[in-house]
Amino acid sequence: MPTLHLNDTVLGYDDRGTGDRALLLVHGHPFDRSMWRPQTEHFADRGFRVVVPDLRGYGQSTGEPVAALVDYTADLIALADHLDLGTFVLGGLSMGGQIAMQTVAEHPGRVEALLLADTFPAAETPEGRRGRRAAATRIETEGMAAYAEELLPKMVSARTRTRNPQVTAHVRTMMRTAPPHGAAAALRARALRPDYRRALEDVRVPTLVLTGSEDEFTTVADAELMHRLVPRSELAVVEGAGHLPNLECVAEFNDVFGRFLLSLRPRPDHLVEER
Numbered sequence: 001m002p003t004l005h006l007n008d009t010v011l012g013y014d015d016r017g018t019g020d021r022a023l024l025l026v027h028g029h030p031f032d033r034s035m036w037r038p039q040t041e042h043f044a045d046r047g048f049r050v051v052v053p054d055l056r057g058y059g060q061s062t063g064e065p066v067a068a069l070v071d072y073t074a075d076l077i078a079l080a081d082h083l084d085l086g087t088f089v090l091g092g093l094s095m096g097g098q099i100a101m102q103t104v105a106e107h108p109g110r111v112e113a114l115l116l117a118d119t120f121p122a123a124e125t126p127e128g129r130r131g132r133r134a135a136a137t138r139i140e141t142e143g144m145a146a147y148a149e150e151l152l153p154k155m156v157s158a159r160t161r162t163r164n165p166q167v168t169a170h171v172r173t174m175m176r177t178a179p180p181h182g183a184a185a186a187l188r189a190r191a192l193r194p195d196y197r198r199a200l201e202d203v204r205v206p207t208l209v210l211t212g213s214e215d216e217f218t219t220v221a222d223a224e225l226m227h228r229l230v231p232r233s234e235l236a237v238v239e240g241a242g243h244l245p246n247l248e249c250v251a252e253f254n255d256v257f258g259r260f261l262l263s264l265r266p267r268p269d270h271l272v273e274e275r
Contacts (some may be wrong), residue, residue: 015051021201025039028096029186069098119218130247139184140181159240208256209227
């Protein structure tokens, strides 16, 4: 596994494929880069370069805990610079989608197109902030096991739990093995996230908004709101999937995302921003 050293932070990542167009895919909480394995393999074999990092504090990435989502964005841009990715298609799921919104707001010239999967743009409510901070304290004290078991029924749909035990097991393993300090830092950072709804109105690149029909965390209504906010967006709903359609319904997800990618114009080298 290649790594990037950034002061006291070490980022582990996968870099597959040799295509001219790069995909930078950002995982959610409390997962790691293996969440994107079906897409990494699929799109690397179809002419794309696919870069998938472990976020700081997750998987094989280490470093000082993040204080805000902007810290994840800084890591992603540093990784893109290290790999000489001038522009890229940026995709994120759940928390990864919020990091993608933060990144395109800060660095619009770096993003060719955007995938926002099973995420939502609003700031956290006061009740939600209290809940995230309490959960952070709990997992620092108790570890991830009980937290993971409570989240699992909301992460994947009932259909997935019945029909696809391998996916369910993978999701459980990712959550149970997530480093508690990294997951806790992410929860506290998300509690402080800004409202991205106004920023989405300023997004000028093609955007795919995608969600699972059975997602209990981010609903179809949340996806419809983002679709209305982003001028050049299209909306896709993966039937039968919960919060992780890229794992629960791999073929459907890859088909929708693949058609979106093929609809993009040739890679716009003239949009590379000064670094």
